[in-house]
Amino acid sequence: MLDIIAYSILNGVLYGMLLFMMSSGLTLIFGMMGVLNFAHASFYMLGAYFAYTVGLATGFWIALFLAPILVGVLGAGVERYGLRRVHQFGHVPELLFTFGLAYVIEELVALFWGTVPVPYRMPDILDFTVFTMAGLDYSAFKVFILGVSIFMFAGLWILLKKTRAGLIIQGSLSRPDMVSALGHNVPMVFTLVFAFGCALAGLGGVVGGIQFVTDPGMAFMMGPIVFVVVVLGGLGSVPGALIASLLIGILQTFFLSINFSLAGSIGTLGIESGGFFGTLWHMEATRLAPVLPYLLLVLTLIVRPRGILGKREA
Amino acid sequence: MTRNKKTGIFTGTVLGLAVAISPFTYADNHPIRIAYIEPLSGPFANVGDAGLKHFRFAAEKINEDGGIMGRDVEIVAMDNKQSPSESVQLVQRAVDDGIPFVTQGNGSNVAGAMVEAVDRNNRRNSDNKVLYLNYAAVDPALTNERCSFYHFRFDASSAIKLEALTNYMKTKDDAIDDIFLINMDYSHGQFISKRMKELVGEKNLDAEIVGDVLHPIGQVRDFAPYVSRIQQSGADTVISGNWGNDLSLLVRAIDSAGVDVNIYTYYGGGLGTPAAVGPSGEDKLYQISEWHADVNVDEGHTEYEKWFQEFKSRYPEIDWYYHRIYNQMHMLKNAVEKAGSTDSDAVAKALEGMTFQSQTGQITMRAKDHQILQPMYISIMDTDAKYDADNSGVGFRTIAKIPVEQATDETSCNMKRP
Numbered sequence: 001m002l003d004i005i006a007y008s009i010l011n012g013v014l015y016g017m018l019l020f021m022m023s024s025g026l027t028l029i030f031g032m033m034g035v036l037n038f039a040h041a042s043f044y045m046l047g048a049y050f051a052y053t054v055g056l057a058t059g060f061w062i063a064l065f066l067a068p069i070l071v072g073v074l075g076a077g078v079e080r081y082g083l084r085r086v087h088q089f090g091h092v093p094e095l096l097f098t099f100g101l102a103y104v105i106e107e108l109v110a111l112f113w114g115t116v117p118v119p120y121r122m123p124d125i126l127d128f129t130v131f132t133m134a135g136l137d138y139s140a141f142k143v144f145i146l147g148v149s150i151f152m153f154a155g156l157w158i159l160l161k162k163t164r165a166g167l168i169i170q171g172s173l174s175r176p177d178m179v180s181a182l183g184h185n186v187p188m189v190f191t192l193v194f195a196f197g198c199a200l201a202g203l204g205g206v207v208g209g210i211q212f213v214t215d216p217g218m219a220f221m222m223g224p225i226v227f228v229v230v231v232l233g234g235l236g237s238v239p240g241a242l243i244a245s246l247l248i249g250i251l252q253t254f255f256l257s258i259n260f261s262l263a264g265s266i267g268t269l270g271i272e273s274g275g276f277f278g279t280l281w282h283m284e285a286t287r288l289a290p291v292l293p294y295l296l297l298v299l300t301l302i303v304r305p306r307g308i309l310g311k312r313e314a
Numbered sequence: 315m316t317r318n319k320k321t322g323i324f325t326g327t328v329l330g331l332a333v334a335i336s337p338f339t340y341a342d343n344h345p346i347r348i349a350y351i352e353p354l355s356g357p358f359a360n361v362g363d364a365g366l367k368h369f370r371f372a373a374e375k376i377n378e379d380g381g382i383m384g385r386d387v388e389i390v391a392m393d394n395k396q397s398p399s400e401s402v403q404l405v406q407r408a409v410d411d412g413i414p415f416v417t418q419g420n421g422s423n424v425a426g427a428m429v430e431a432v433d434r435n436n437r438r439n440s441d442n443k444v445l446y447l448n449y450a451a452v453d454p455a456l457t458n459e460r461c462s463f464y465h466f467r468f469d470a471s472s473a474i475k476l477e478a479l480t481n482y483m484k485t486k487d488d489a490i491d492d493i494f495l496i497n498m499d500y501s502h503g504q505f506i507s508k509r510m511k512e513l514v515g516e517k518n519l520d521a522e523i524v525g526d527v528l529h530p531i532g533q534v535r536d537f538a539p540y541v542s543r544i545q546q547s548g549a550d551t552v553i554s555g556n557w558g559n560d561l562s563l564l565v566r567a568i569d570s571a572g573v574d575v576n577i578y579t580y581y582g583g584g585l586g587t588p589a590a591v592g593p594s595g596e597d598k599l600y601q602i603s604e605w606h607a608d609v610n611v612d613e614g615h616t617e618y619e620k621w622f623q624e625f626k627s628r629y630p631e632i633d634w635y636y637h638r639i640y641n642q643m644h645m646l647k648n649a650v651e652k653a654g655s656t657d658s659d660a661v662a663k664a665l666e667g668m669t670f671q672s673q674t675g676q677i678t679m680r681a682k683d684h685q686i687l688q689p690m691y692i693s694i695m696d697t698d699a700k701y702d703a704d705n706s707g708v709g710f711r712t713i714a715k716i717p718v719e720q721a722t723d724e725t726s727c728n729m730k731r732p
Contacts, residue, residue, distance in 0.1 A: 004542060008542060011536065011539060014538075015535070110360075114360075115359060115360030115586075116632070117559075117589045119589055121592060129572060132572070134545070134546075136541070136573065137570070138571075213559050213563060215586065221532070221559075252539075253536065253538070253539045256539030257542050286527060287499075290530045290533050
């Protein structure tokens with residue numbers, strides 16, 4: 001039993017770290033511009049497709065670096081020539097802009113790469129089993145994903161906390177007027193942060209596309225959950241996003257791995273499996289798992305609107 | 315002068331195009347039209363688009379051979395956005411346009427709504443009836459309690475697939491002892507979960523259901539937790555009616571965790587799964603289907619192999635997958651010719667009990683419930699297959715051919731006939 005729990009935690013951490021790679025960029029963008037970037041998951045998708053295409057020519061390792069850079073450049077373009085123009089009309093047009101953009105990107109991807117999933121596979125060098133636990137293999141690629149995400153978190157944390165650039169970004173997050181008055185080019189900072197956030201999502205896509213499936217529906221599938229992470233973790237807080245991602249990843253994996261219902265563990269207590277309460281009492285944990293992140297989202301907004309580590313209200 | 319010449323060319327082109335697309339071109343030909351009602355936009359657009367290409371190709375081939383009674387067949391594409399209510403409206407539009415046949419297959423919920431719409435129209439609008447040809451919706455209810463005189467199913471129903479599968483399992487009992495059911499949480503998956511449990515008892519299978527999970531459709535990204543449950547249950551066989559990404563992710567998660575199970579599926583050979591699964595499904599992923607590409611090679615259907623290759627060269631990104639569309643179009647042709655018209659009642663009567671010599675053997679449209687009875691194939695994913703599916707590098711190899719008498723079921727249908 002213990003090894004099954006350990007394996008579940010490992011899987012939960014992996015899923016959580018993938019979520020973190022996607023949402024860390026969004027939390028910066030969201031926190032700074034106050035814009036719900038609906039197209040964020042689309043940049044995750046582009047990361048996967050770019051890595052696949054670039055990888056065909058250069059191999060996986062070069063694509064691992066090139067694809068996020070390409071996505072970042074694209075993100076910069078979107079911010080500079082799209083979002084910034086829409087910005088002056090307020091938040092709602094910005095929201096609609098990103099909403100439309102998500103569809104445009106999805107259709108373009110389907111147009112260029114087709115609607116069938118592309119055969120984007122892990123490099124052979126990572127295609128082996130590192131260890132076996134409870135009769136289940138843990139592949140080297142999963143370890144690699146964990147490594148990339150930890151490296152990314154460390155890099156992000158150092159950038160934000162230990163460098164001058166990070167200082168300006170943090171300043172722009174909370175007091176853009178003041179930072180601007182001090183002579184910094186705040187729009188430029190916005191563009192850079194947006195590009196950087198997109199590149200992070202792209203990096204998530206490079207590894208996520210292999211772990212899951214690379215098809216035009218992948219953005220749509222990941223879209224809602226990254227917002228949950230951002231709100232739960234707190235706007236603009238990278239450590240918050242990390243905690244929220246891990247929390248969601250581990251909780252969800254646990255609910256799915258272990259067959260559990262209140263009736264099964266405590267006893268039926270004479271409660272029939274009908275009616276509102278009865279249904280809840282007999283509900284199996286597996287059926288509850290998909291609702292869980294959204295339940296957390298709703299509860300967070302009611303109980304603690306600024307999220308786990310956020311400084312501002314959502 | 316040049317300017318006039320250019321204008322002339324331009325006018326000529328526009329006129330030519332206008333003539334080409336205007337209905338007058340066909341005026342003396344009266345094509346027989348079939349309304350194809352499927353999602354052509356949105357998340358399932360790829361599936362709808364692939365089906366449309368199949369139908370257009372089959373229609374073109376029939377037209378090359380002289381059409382139906384000298385008339386061309388024309389497929390009219392209509393986008394239902396995978397919505398039952400849109401589909402009902404489109405049935406109405408087809409009727410208004412005087413189209414005598416509608417065809418659809420994706421989503422049993424859509425199919426259910428369409429059966430009702432077709433029935434309602436035919437009851438009220440007896441001058442303008444329409445026939446519904448179902449090429450893929452597998453909900454058994456459509457040929458049992460909800461059966462209709464105006465509905466014909468050319469795919470094996472879910473009940474028949476399970477029947478064939480369990481008959482096959484009986485012959486190789488030694489390899490199948492512990493079965494884990496994992497399915498999508500809606501009528502399709504719920505049926506498999508329920509019926510499979512009954513069949514184990516009914517057929518006296520020397521096997522046991524050790525797990526039964528329903529998961530939400532299209533929402534699970536990480537199947538690892540499910541795989542850990544499969545492993546804990548000690549199963550050697552997984553049965554799943556999943557399709558699309560829900561199947562691809564499941565197979566990949568099983569492969570990644572190194573769990574040694576055989577996975578029996580309905581849709582392992584299509585809808586994007588071979589490309590997404592790739593070699594990780596080799597010797598592991600089974601499908602039960604009415605046909606697969608290597609059947610042509612194994613059984614020497616050279617004509618049909620040419621058909622397959624021609625389709626491939628026309629649409630390199632997909633493969634000829636729906637053998638049932640071949641059957642459906644040819645049986646419709648025979649029925650219309652037998653009836654001598656496209657009148658719905660006459661064509662329906664001609665189709666009832668009709669037999670057709672398909673490549674896979676003789677197939678019959680059962681008169682009682684309008685369910686096709688045909689041989690089925692159990693095949694396994696194989697990188698050495700002659701034809702790979704959707705350019706994935708993996709194809710399928712036949713493990714067993716289930717004769718038609720082993721791939722049939724009882725029906726409770728008691729339809730009203732005109």
